[in-house]
Amino acid sequence: MADPQRTGASADLAALGEFGLIDAVSAFLTQGSDVLLGPGDDAALVRVGGGADGREVLVSTDAAVEGRHFRRDWSSAEDVGHRVAAANLSDLAAMGGTTTALVVAIAAPGDLPTQWALDLTRGMADEAATVGASIVGGDVVESDRLTLAVTALGACAGAVVTRGGARPGDVVALVGRLGWAEAGLSVLSRGFRSPRVVVEAHRRPEPPYAEGPAAAAAGATAMIDVSDGLLADLGHVAVASGVAIDVTRASFSVPEPLQAVGAALGVNPLNLILHGGEDHALVATFPEEAAVQAGWTVVGQVAEGEGVTVDGAPPEDDAAPRHYR
Amino acid sequence: MADPQRTGASADLAALGEFGLIDAVSAFLTQGSDVLLGPGDDAALVRVGGGADGREVLVSTDAAVEGRHFRRDWSSAEDVGHRVAAANLSDLAAMGGTTTALVVAIAAPGDLPTQWALDLTRGMADEAATVGASIVGGDVVESDRLTLAVTALGACAGAVVTRGGARPGDVVALVGRLGWAEAGLSVLSRGFRSPRVVVEAHRRPEPPYAEGPAAAAAGATAMIDVSDGLLADLGHVAVASGVAIDVTRASFSVPEPLQAVGAALGVNPLNLILHGGEDHALVATFPEEAAVQAGWTVVGQVAEGEGVTVDGAPPEDDAAPRHYR
Numbered sequence: 001m002a003d004p005q006r007t008g009a010s011a012d013l014a015a016l017g018e019f020g021l022i023d024a025v026s027a028f029l030t031q032g033s034d035v036l037l038g039p040g041d042d043a044a045l046v047r048v049g050g051g052a053d054g055r056e057v058l059v060s061t062d063a064a065v066e067g068r069h070f071r072r073d074w075s076s077a078e079d080v081g082h083r084v085a086a087a088n089l090s091d092l093a094a095m096g097g098t099t100t101a102l103v104v105a106i107a108a109p110g111d112l113p114t115q116w117a118l119d120l121t122r123g124m125a126d127e128a129a130t131v132g133a134s135i136v137g138g139d140v141v142e143s144d145r146l147t148l149a150v151t152a153l154g155a156c157a158g159a160v161v162t163r164g165g166a167r168p169g170d171v172v173a174l175v176g177r178l179g180w181a182e183a184g185l186s187v188l189s190r191g192f193r194s195p196r197v198v199v200e201a202h203r204r205p206e207p208p209y210a211e212g213p214a215a216a217a218a219g220a221t222a223m224i225d226v227s228d229g230l231l232a233d234l235g236h237v238a239v240a241s242g243v244a245i246d247v248t249r250a251s252f253s254v255p256e257p258l259q260a261v262g263a264a265l266g267v268n269p270l271n272l273i274l275h276g277g278e279d280h281a282l283v284a285t286f287p288e289e290a291a292v293q294a295g296w297t298v299v300g301q302v303a304e305g306e307g308v309t310v311d312g313a314p315p316e317d318d319a320a321p322r323h324y325r
Numbered sequence: 326m327a328d329p330q331r332t333g334a335s336a337d338l339a340a341l342g343e344f345g346l347i348d349a350v351s352a353f354l355t356q357g358s359d360v361l362l363g364p365g366d367d368a369a370l371v372r373v374g375g376g377a378d379g380r381e382v383l384v385s386t387d388a389a390v391e392g393r394h395f396r397r398d399w400s401s402a403e404d405v406g407h408r409v410a411a412a413n414l415s416d417l418a419a420m421g422g423t424t425t426a427l428v429v430a431i432a433a434p435g436d437l438p439t440q441w442a443l444d445l446t447r448g449m450a451d452e453a454a455t456v457g458a459s460i461v462g463g464d465v466v467e468s469d470r471l472t473l474a475v476t477a478l479g480a481c482a483g484a485v486v487t488r489g490g491a492r493p494g495d496v497v498a499l500v501g502r503l504g505w506a507e508a509g510l511s512v513l514s515r516g517f518r519s520p521r522v523v524v525e526a527h528r529r530p531e532p533p534y535a536e537g538p539a540a541a542a543a544g545a546t547a548m549i550d551v552s553d554g555l556l557a558d559l560g561h562v563a564v565a566s567g568v569a570i571d572v573t574r575a576s577f578s579v580p581e582p583l584q585a586v587g588a589a590l591g592v593n594p595l596n597l598i599l600h601g602g603e604d605h606a607l608v609a610t611f612p613e614e615a616a617v618q619a620g621w622t623v624v625g626q627v628a629e630g631e632g633v634t635v636d637g638a639p640p641e642d643d644a645a646p647r648h649y650r
Contacts, residue, residue: 010439011438011439012435012436012437012438012439013433013434013435013436013437013439013442013465013467014435014436014467015439016439018464018465018466021439021442021443021465022463022465024439024443025442025443025446025460025463028443028447029446029450029459029460030450030454030459031459031461032425032457032458032459034425034426034459035426035459035461037461038459038461038462039460039461039462039463043462044426044428044461044462046425046426046459046461046478047425048373048380048382048425048426048478048479048480049380049381049382049425049480055373055374055380055382056374057373057374057380057382057478059426059428059461059462059476059478060428060462061428061429061430061462061463061464061474061476062430062464063430063431063432063464063465063466063472063474064466065432065466065467065468068466068467068468069466100357100359100371100372100373100374101359101360101369101371101373101384103369103384103385103386103476104386105386105387105388105430105474105476106388107388107390107470107472107474108338109338110337110338110339111337111338111339112337112338113336113337114335114336114337114338114340114341114346114349117338117346117350118346118349118350118353121350121354122353125353125354125355129355132357133357134354134355134356134357134359134360134363134371135350135354135364136356136360136362136363136364136369136371136384137363137364137368137369137384137385137386138347138350138364138386139343139386139387139388139474140338140343140346140347140388141343141388141389141390141393141394142338142339142390142393143390143393143470143472144470145432145468145469145470145472147388147432147468147470147472147474149386149388149430149432149464149472149474149476151384151386151428151430151474151476153371153373153382153384153478154373155373155374
């Protein structure tokens with residue numbers, strides 16, 4: 001059977017990468033009339049219940065694999081629960097939405113301590129409760145590799161904010177921490193446990209959930225949560241919007257804990273800020289600086305063109321290549 | 326920190342089992358006012374968007390692990406896609422609902438052929454299309470163990486049918502195949518590839534999706550899809566409804582392929598029917614036989630009491646114990 005994807009598709013996932021696979025899949029998936037926004041953004045938007053009186057529902061799913069996304073010796077079960085829930089809650093916030101419910105699929109070895117599974121669930125439930133969401137269901141299956149897949153449902157009060165609405169002349173603004181979780185991960189991976197604040201930031205990110213709907217109400221034209229790293233995620237916005245984005249290095253102050261980690265590990269702390277993911281900061285574009293709310297920092301500008309630059313030049317990318325994570 | 330679950334909880338998941346974990350978790354999860362039906366049924370029912378004008382959305386999630394739920398040498402990627410999608414679509418059908426959208430999280434080794442992932446997705450999309458649903462999003466992460474987690478969103482035209490509404494005097498009726506997928510799995514696991522029809526039934530179940538909403542409209546009082554086996558799943562209904570259920574052995578005819586498999590493997594084909602899961606037949610209770618639609622078969626009765634019996638006696642359970650699957 002001839003397949004339009006066969007020719008030219010990379011032979012395996014490691015070569016193709018997550019985004020390559022999503023692009024390839026999206027190319028042949030057909031979307032029903034109830035799908036208002038399909039794959040490719042932080043969440044999809046679906047009209048559930050059919051017809052014009054159907055309700056618009058946001059949905060997003062994220063998987064986490066032990067040894068790759070979390071380690072039981074680095075994070076408590078409750079920490080892991082907070083973290084995997086945060087990734088989903090933040091995806092919906094980045095659309096300007098709020099999460100109502102989570103479901104979780106757990107693939108776990110038979111010798112997983114029951115207490116670990118209970119604590120994991122409690123962590124997820126506690127994180128969900130910060131936005132008023134509940135864990136409403138799940139599935140538990142046996143696997144030799146502990147794997148969690150969390151799906152969030154929610155809605156927007158107004159129109160969703162996608163990655164694709166940035167326009168030349170918009171300003172780029174940011175709320176939340178950058179580089180802290182990455183600094184924590186770097187510290188842990190070298191066998192240290194301090195600075196405590198960055199280790200904690202890795203274990204339990206504190207995404208600014210409420211700022212997503214607030215930015216939507218304030219007229220944000222595009223938004224994304226920073227999970228792959230600021231420059232990478234702004235790259236998604238640039239592609240989806242068909243624009244160029246320039247980030248201004250001087251707009252970032254480097255917090256003391258990141259300076260300490262940078263000095264200890266011999267890395268430029270600004271690279272932690274520009275490339276570090278998983279703090280789930282929100283970055284959005286606004287038509288004018290006056291629309292940027294208190295608490296946000298303007299960090300760049302949108303222009304005609306393509307790609308992401310830092311102070312007008314291509315970023316020095318010292319981040320390790322990440323096929324999919 | 327004292328934990329109410331710590332005392333008495335089995336030490337690990339293998340001892341506790343899927344249902345034990347779900348019970349333990351459900352005991353401490355709190356559900357927000359937007360949760361109309363929480364964990365413990367085929368799907369949860371959530372009011373998304375807040376307030377009285379929120380829309381009621383059904384959601385269900387299911388995970389499948391390579392080597393445990395599917396094998397790449399036994400099923401094509403498209404087969405696996407059909408099968409994992411069917412499990413979710415069937416869960417919503419068993420509530421009387423119809424699926425609008427699926428999201429899928431894929432944890433896959435880097436050497437997974439791209440074509441396999443594309444074919445998997447195509448299989449899921451084709452199965453979803455049989456009920457008018459679309460795949461609207463997903464996540465791809467790296468793992469040494471290929472794991473799929475599919476979540477379905479949908480809605481009911483009327484009230485949902487739970488597991489908990491069966492009443493003494495109701496009749497139990499069934500639509501769809503039983504034992505075929507189990508027979509196919511038994512054949513494959515012994516190194517055979519025939520009878521072809523049962524192998525195909527394992528690879529691509531054909532759940533009677535439309536019968537779920539039809540049964541709801543006809544007044545079904547309780548419903549479940551048969552994924553763990555008829556007696557096991559009726560056991561869930563009996564517990565949730567606080568009733569006893571008796572199944573009549575003579576109501577089942579044994580199709581020729583199951584007779585052939587039974588003879589070849591030395592098993593009683595009726596046990597395939599009573600214990601075999603994953604054909605995703607629908608079994609429901611109705612207040613009277615007149616409410617049972619064409620195509621359904623009456624297979625038992627609901628009475629006061631508890632537990633599931635076959636012809637009035639405890640079932641001979643020769644099925645292997647299944648902790649979680």
